[in-house]
Amino acid sequence: MNLTDYGFPVTALPWLLLALLCIGCGPAEKPEPPPIPVVVSPAEAYQGNGEVRYSANIQPYAHVELAFKSGGYLTHILQVKGVDGKRRNVHGGDYVKRGTVLAQVRQSDYEAKLAQAAGLNAAARAALEKANLDLVRARNLYAANSLTKSDYDKAMARYGEAMGTAASTGAQVKEARIALQDTKLKAPFAALVLKRKVEVGDLVNAGTVGFTLANTEEVKVVFGxxxxMLKHVKLGDRLAVTTEALRGRQFRGQVTAISPSADPKS
Incomplete structure (x- = not known):
């Protein structure tokens, strides 16, 4: 076959072949991915083990803001041994035993007040003893008709006044002794010190908070x-408690309180 017979010049042949080659070099079609197999099962009701889990907060069973009862200049704070072996003031993170003296204010002022009260009480008791002797004498004289009723009544009045003075000064001694004892701030129970809020040299007043303590020997779990579900929980119920800090261990707790109102934050 002669291409010139169809009106194509011979010189057009290379271009025609090139076009055919270019058409053959186009991108191949990508095969479609195979379908993903799916297993279909009929829906069924969930059969659980009946457990209901709640997030909770573990808190110290007792938490106290320990305040001074007697005011004054702070002269002493409990010293403990640090990890470096040196003595330092007790602070947050330290454990203290029950009755440990954590801090103390200056005692000299309270010792002087106690001595003054004791002196007044001693004088009052001496006056009471004398008034009692005078009353015994006046009673004997009055019984023998050797003393007038007016003088006898005066002896009775002096004895009553002396007895009142002795009782009043005795109460002052007791108060002064308690105030002196209260210059020492003691831990009411074995506790973890959460925070110390005073320093030596501070002037504290009665009611000034010196330490924040927490009893961590017993804890409580608070949850909402x-x-x-509230109708299924009642006082005395025993519930299982777990914590991430002690994995694998389970504790038993007892419901001891149910709040009468809902948490407004929840």
Whole structure:
């Protein structure tokens, strides 16, 4: 076959072949991915083990802001041994035993008040003893008709006044002794010190908070539940408690209180 017979010049042949080659070099079509197999099962009701889990906060069973009862200049704070072996003031993170003196204010002022009260009480008791002797004498004389009723009444009045003075000064001695004892701030129970709020040299008043303590020997677990579940929980129930800090261990707790109102934050 002669291409010139169809009106194509011979010189056009290379271009035609090139076009055919270019058409053959186009991108190949990508095969479609195979379908993903799916297993279909009929829906069934969930059969759980009946457990309901709640997030909770573990808190110290007792938490106290320990305040001074007697005011004055702070002269002493409990010293403990640090990790470096040196003595330092007790602070947050330290454990203290029950009755440990954590801090103390200056005692000299309270010792002087106690001595003054004791002196007044001693004088009052001496006056009471004399008034009692005078009353015994006046009673004997009055019984023998050797003393007038007016003088006898005066002896009775002096004895009553002396007895009142002795009782009043005795109460002052007791108060002064308590105030002196209260210059020492003691731990009411074995506790973890959460925070110390005073330094030596501070002037504290009665009611000034010196330490924040927490009893961590016993703890309480506080959690919230929905109102729908509340009917299933009652005082005395025993519940299982777990914590991430002690994995694998389970503790038993008892419901001891149920709040009468809902948490407004929940």
């Amino acid at each position: 539940i929905s109102d729908l």
